[in-house]
Amino acid sequence: MAKIRYEGYCEGEPTRLVREKFGNANVYGQQTKSLLTKATGFIAAYDFTLNPYRGCQYGCSYCYAAAFSPNDKMRQDWGNWVIFKENAEEVLSKELYKWYAKNPQTPPRIYMSSVTDPYQPFESRYGLTRRLLEVMLEVRDNGYPTPTLVIQTRSPIITRDIDYLQRFQRLRINMSIPTGSELVRKDFEPRSPSIKARFNAISIIQQKIDAFKGFVPKISITITPLLPTLLTDETSFIDKLAIADRIVIQDFHPSHNRSLIASTRPEANTVKPKYAWWYASEESSYIKFKEKLVSRLTHVEIKEGKEGFGYE
Template sequence: MAKSQSEENSKQESFGTAKVYINNAKSILNKATGFIDYYDFTLNPYRGCQYGCSYCYAAAFSPNSKMRQDWGNWVIIKQNAVEILEKELQKWQKKNPDKPASIYMSSVTDPYQPIESKQMLTRGLLEAMVKYQPILVIQTRSPLIAKDVDILQQFRRLRINMSIPTGSEQVRKDFEPRTPSISARLKAIETLKRNIRYQESHWIRFSVTITPLLPTFPEDEVDFIRKLEIVDRVVIQEFHPTQTRSLVAGTRQEAENIKQKYSWWYDNEQLNYLQFKEKLDLLLSGVEIKEGKAGFGFE
């Protein structure tokens, strides 16, 4: 009988509350499709995510239904990722000598989830990539990214997307209690902007992705929005449609249950979405405001 994906992964240890497994990946660059088909590839250093956000669509891509239900309590380390990436980038460069690969890191995990502080796998991948100078977008909600400023500043075409779905700490704690604070994420962006030296030939930009748009208490809205002036782009998006099938990306039932606590927002979700966008447009005159898929392109 063939082994399941979870059986093929060898358990290494625990890290925090998560079970940690090691896996050898067959490929690390996967063709980008759907929502991020602007790019040639997606790159996911890990499988699973310790942040375990209640609404995360990536749970749909767990190895099996049991691990889907246990989302946030396991992570798989792709231990050969750097070696595989080197080979795949060499192959791309040979076939496309005048066209750098465009890479979105990451689509179904956070490359800077807590295990990265120990494994430094994402850092190793960045070190491998910088030699080939791909067009790179990094999607994270972790201040850990700031520790790699020395490598990040070597990229010529880079966009860093910091996910901050709400401007209210209580809302964050309800929907994504394991994640870093809002202030820590904003501070990380400030640190990166302050320490990445300007170079005329480099194109490095910063976004805040408010995706999905979660409620922000009225008393927090203006202060939160004004703090977003440090980036050049803000992206907003509503929740994915709810899906019950195991391998379909959608809003998980866990998040649907939490939404009931915020009926003052979700009973008029469309109106609140539009009003929040209007405030972004009004208060962030020098910042590009984009919605949904249009906001996840590189430029």
């Protein structure tokens, strides 16, 4: 099969043209043969991962997902392109019913998403993630149990879909908040939503989902990777984390130069020297922060790395 050549990121005649510009990002459409991918490694507790998009407009400096870009040019330009899967709804429906044909009473466990943010800015226009939630809910009309779903995001756009989210009996929302300091966020992930906006999104979900009218989701805050939080912000940040039932912490992925290897991008490593007070003794900083979490958040589950990403 010929390799796809994306306009702006290839030599010669492209086979995929830019559909539109959304902010700074080139947007491409592409057909897909499969949407549910067997979950392995870090999220092996699930049956499948589901990524509605390739690429992510947030373009966080540390994001390991850049390693899975279609080519080196797109890897270097992480954050400035996004590919949406044009036939995603049809494919997901077929794959779900194929699952239920073999497992009629066992809902699949789905992690959305592992290498993109399902609520990145383009979702506000295109609504692909919302339509996929609808597909997952429709199976109940045919007598099958709704999938167990975990949504990983850093976006307040998720509050748009509360009407669907409250219909999932088994749902966990993982909100990514790697630091409690806006100054640090702006250095490591300048395109992402503010910390305040993310906490507000969690509050809105908890306030608007009535336990008598729907299912209240489990809430995790994933501090992954754990970034520095300025001492002046630390106590306030930890107190705000009490809004969740689980906190997950994890350090940076090891750095690799090879493609298709989950690793921390060089862009993040160039920021680290600015926070030498933290990274000069990174292991100690990590341990001390974890100890503060455990000490102050006595009613919140504190987990590290892989064990924190399961549904239960």
